Amino acid sequence: xIPFYATALAILISAVMVVRSSDLVRAVLWLAVVLxxxxxxxxxxxxxxxxxxxxxxxxxxxxxxxxxxxxLSWNRDEGKPTAGRHRQVLGVLLSTAVAGVFIAAIKRxxxxxxxxxxxxxxxxxxxLFLQQHVLAFEALSVLLLAAMVGAIVLARRRDA
Numbered sequence: 001x002i003p004f005y006a007t008a009l010a011i012l013i014s015a016v017m018v019v020r021s022s023d024l025v026r027a028v029l030w031l032a033v034v035l036x037x038x039x040x041x042x043x044x045x046x047x048x049x050x051x052x053x054x055x056x057x058x059x060x061x062x063x064x065x066x067x068x069x070x071x072l073s074w075n076r077d078e079g080k081p082t083a084g085r086h087r088q089v090l091g092v093l094l095s096t097a098v099a100g101v102f103i104a105a106i107k108r109x110x111x112x113x114x115x116x117x118x119x120x121x122x123x124x125x126x127x128l129f130l131q132q133h134v135l136a137f138e139a140l141s142v143l144l145l146a147a148m149v150g151a152i153v154l155a156r157r158r159d160a
Contacts (some may be wrong), residue, residue: 004044011037024070028063035059049122065144069151 014033021027035058042051129137 004041007037007041007044011041025067028066028070031066032059032063035063049125061144065148069148072152 011034014030014037017030018027018034021030035054039051039054039059042048042054
């Protein structure tokens, strides 16, 4: 139980660092820590196939895509964005309010009894991805490719 809570704490601290970072590259790197820690949480929950998907798809693919997009479209002459103190206080208050609503909703919801998985079946998950949900899987890859091409086009338009 202690390793799971330590992993959850690492996810929370890294997520806060993503939001607090004023440098976009550092924010993306902190996001990589969040996604990697999420993979560790999946391993602790004995969901190995989800951990592998998390590392390959998100920590590998999405972070690489985001780094390329940030570095290709980032104008170093713009300077760092600054937020006033009142905006930071407003952000903390709003995030606390949203967290309160989520906690209240979770406490009021009766969760059904579930039985733990006996053995994860990666073959069944792979069959679902490549047979029943192949359209969604391919649409996601096209969406990620379009986002990267769009970032490159926007960055090149300003350079010309």
